[in-house]
Amino acid sequence: MTRRTFNPGRALAWVAMIVVLVVTVFPFWWMIRTALTPAADIYTDNTGLLPDHPTLVNFARILGLTSEAEARAAGGSGARLDFARYLLNSVIYCGLIAAVQTLFCAMAGYAFARLRFPGRDLVFGIVIAALMVPPIFTLLPNFILVKDLGLMNTMAGMVAPTILMTPFAVFFLRQFFLSLPRDVEEAAILDGNGPWGIFWRIALPMSRGPLITIGLTTTVWAWKDFLWPLLVGRNEENRLVTVALGVFLQQSPNTQPDWTGLMAASTLSVLPVLVLLVLMGKRLVQSLNFTGSK
Amino acid sequence: MKSTKQRDDRRAAWWFLLPVLVGFAVFYGYPAARGIWYSVTDYTMLNTPSYVGTENYAKLFSDEQFWNSLLVTGWYVVLNIGSQTALALGIATLMHRLTRSVVLRATLLLPWLVPNVTIGLLWMWLLDTNLGFVNNLLNTLGFNPIGFFTDATWAMPSIAGINTWAYTGYTALLLYAGMLQIPQYLYEGAAIDGAGEWLMFRRITLPLLRPVLALVLVVSMIGSFQIFDTIAVTTRGGPVAATRVIYYYIYQQAFTYFHMGYAAAAAICLALILGVLTAVQMRLLRASRSDLM
Helix, strand or coil, X not given: CCCCCCCHHHHHHHHHHHHHHHHHHHHHHHHHHHHCCCHHHHHCCCCCCCCCCCCCHHHXXXXXXXXXXXXXXXXXXXXXXXXXXXXXXXHHHHHHHHHHHHHHHHHHHHHHHHCCCCCHHHHHHHHHHHHHCCHHHHHHHHHHHHHHCCCCCCHHHHHHHHHCCCHHHHHXXXXXXXXXXXHHHHHHHHCCCCHHHHHHHHHHHHCHHHHHHHHHHHHHHHHHCCHXXXXXXXXXXXXXXXXXXXXXXXXXXXXXXXHHHHHHHHHHHHHHHHXXXXXXXXXXXXXXXXXXHC | CHHHHHHHHHHHHHHXXXXXXHHHHHHHHHHHHHHHHHHCEECCCCCCCEECCCXXXXXXXXCHHHHHHHHHHHHHHHHHHHHHHHHHHHHHXXXXXXXXXXXXXXXXXXXXXXXXXXXXXXXXXXXXXCCCHHHHHHHHCCCCCCCCCCCHHXXXXXXXXXXXXXXXXXXXXXXXXXXXCCCHHHHXXXXXXXXXXXXXXXXXXXXXXXXXXXXHHHHHHHHHHCCCHHHHHHCCCCCCCCCCCHXXXXXXXXXXXXXXXXXXXXXXXXXXXXXXXXXXXHHHHHHHHHHHC
16 A cells, blocks of 8 residues: 555545544444333333443343333233243254354365266266255255154254355365365375365365355354244244244233333344454454355 | 275265255256246145146136236336446446545445345335435425335335345445456556546456456346245335335245245246346356456
8 A cells, every 4th residue: 555645535535434433323222222111201202322221131131131011010911931041942953054054064175076986077066056946946845844854843844954054165165175286195105195185174274264254154144043942942042042032022012112121132143243342353354255255 | 096086086076066966856857847837836835735737827817916927027127237237337436536445345235144034124214204214304405205115106216226225335346346346456547647537447447347347237136026025025016016126026936825836936936037047147257257367
């Protein structure tokens, strides 16, 4: 970057950039601000950037830390809510899918890229063709399948369709394994490694970047999942945060939804990804360079 | 030596592939075949499916609500993709010409990380007719409150606006990643020749970005044809079917009315539309890789 003298066009560009950032962040600010507002104040205190009487009671009641009467007094419906549990369910759901799917797709990607076996290109072509099948098309039969298998309302039923594979991850990881240098592999063979040894000791450690990229992306998608968990994991024990938010909205008894409670719950649904963003922001941003141009 | 490796490879390969092949067969291949079968049957999930030939399809083509849902989806795709792509292109260009800050990029990525359900709730609150921030603002400026989700003319633009907010940052970052591949010396040379920013954008950025831009456009289009979560939270297809997109219509047919066969037929129609788009995407994936790498 060369230093430049003041230039009105550049200043204007910066102003535009700042407007974009404010528009991006403000809704989140307003969400947290509402979550900290007492339910009774919602009609009167809705202009300032900070609440007049900040409180944590909304968080307490959606986490199930208050008694029913207290929750009702604070503006809730009195329906039992336990967002701590829903958060834990979501974390388990995302962790399971991201870890297992990444491993299996890496194994397949490696086989398609580095192993020689008859029918390889044909099988790869068929698996990749699944990219063409839109989720809604497999959703209905999969729902019936999971129902017939007796997996309704279980974590197994919720993770079943995605935990083994997604075509994109296979495609993406194969792409990377193709670029591994031959001679490293040959050296490993001379050291007496078979295909598994090369995969575990050489290929996986050398692909940390792409593996983390696909793992992170899978985590984010799993965190956002809604329709499938809604159909299969509606019950209290397996409910994910997104499903719980939907259920919570419909439970609102009055004409006006329980906004302060909903915003507290929404804040909790954003918190984990926010932590992810703070810890792995650079990695996440770089992962877009991967997926964007590869 | 070599032949041992080949024998090892062959035997190992199928073990490497086993989980993915099982996943593919059970949750892609088999359900796809089942889906096609359901589409030619009368099935309510309680009865055994009975073959009815092309009856579901015939009904589908004379179903005004189905056509309406396609129309509504098209309207949404046009609104959303138009604004999202134009804004993202602008933001990406600003970033490309101003800064490489990772903090700024991470901030732009934030809405993409958040579940659509949360985004729906967030904006339902911000756009609430009586208590929402936006209507409060409009009120202070002397305007009448707008029923963003309850007024049939506003509902779809509101939803398109929300998702534009949610996905523009992500799209901008993808385009920005593409711009980073454009050689910097082209801009430096143009600057020496006295070219302004607008000329550089038109003559350098836009033409060289075209493969990436096309790919991003197709990918976002495939995504927006499948909008569901936001609508399920905010309008649930209403008011008067103004936001009942195809995905939501299929969902209702299947899980509200239990018309499984009919829903499967509609899903096949959507699959055909998306199949064409996906085929284009696969071509572009190949094209953009060879152009840039």
